[in-house]
Amino acid sequence: MKKQDFTVLKIVDLHPFPDNPFRVVEDEMLMELAESIKEFGMVTPIITRPMEDGNGYEVIAGQRRVRACELAGIDTVPAFVLPLDRDRAIITLVDSNIQRENILPSERAFAYKMKLEAMKRQGFRTDLTSPQLGQKLTSVEQLAQKSPNSRTQIQRFIRLTELIPPILQMVDDGKIALTPAAELSFLKKDEQENLLVTMESEEATPSLSQAQRMKQLSQSGRLDMDTIFAIMTEEKGNQKETVKIGMEKLRKYFPKGTTPKQMEDIIIKLLESELQRKRNRDSR
Structure with a gap:
């Protein structure tokens, strides 16, 4: 059968491809697809291959469309049936789905x-x-x-x-970015479990720098629970609260040539002096 030739298959004869990494989520987009197929039909055929035992077909590309057809009450789909071995089927499956944005x-x-x-x-x-x-x-x-x-x-x-599943889920949820997550993947499973406990108790996730340090310590056999806790509870640079005042706003209050450090020292002294004066006034 040539690739351009397609047939019509019954949905009851279709089976998900084993270990398909792409999930079918029954979200609003799927419901909209179902409504579209119900109204206009399915334009693009799915890609399948015959089951090795001869009992039906494995869906290589188009599992979402199959589910949308089921939701729309349609029991047949147009399909290409290709004589692919498992490895060629995997390559086709990935190539057919990897360009999706979501x-x-x-x-x-x-x-x-x-x-x-x-x-x-x-x-x-x-x-x-x-x-x-x-x-x-x-x-x-x-x-x-x-x-x-x-x-x-x-x-x-x-x-x-x-990564252990709970940490991988945190990556899917956007709580840990790709690059630090890749560094954490070098930790042993028990070290990842200890990290997970610490993240949950401290309600924090590691920065890239922290992930890299934990990886290095793991590779040298020096990453234990105490070390993980110490790293995860340190203050990150982006967690330090700061107040920024533009230099153009400050210049008029200081003599020409005053350095930023001198300005800072003077401001601190004035604030301390004002605070002490307020304390003295309140104690009377």
Whole structure:
């Protein structure tokens, strides 16, 4: 069967692709898709492959559309049925979904990992020369060519698969950014558990600097619960409260040539003097 030829399949004969990292969330967008399909029909066929046991088809691309059809009360869908082995199916699945904008970091992480492993099993050459760069390409660089993310970002995303589920969920929730999360992924599982306990008790998440220090301490075997607590409870630079007054506002109160440090010292002395005067007045 050529790719341009499609057929109509019953939804009851369709099955999710095993370990599909892309979730189907029944949100407002899915409901709108269901209403659109109900009114206009499904224009783009899904991509499937025959089940190895012959009992139905695995959905490679289009699981959201299948669910939208179910919600719309439609029991058949147009579909391409391609004779793909599992690794080719994984590559097609990832390529068909990775460009979407609303993908969670965890979905992207496991998708990149799955595709990279499939590429290696398929025997993709890792010594291809880029005509633009004139240099050899690694598997990750080849992966980046068909991805919205750079090689470095892809490597960071793949590192997320080493995080324990509760910390990975914090990344999905936007509580921990990608770069510090990738650094935390180098911590041993028990160290991540200790970090999780500390984050929950202190209601804080690590900065990039803190994550890098914990990684270094972990690699040298010196990251215990006390050390994690000490790092997580230190005052971050962006947590220090400051008051900023523009120099143009201050200059008129000081002689020409007064340095910012001298201005600060004078202001502090004046405030201390005024505070002492107020205390003396209140004590009378």
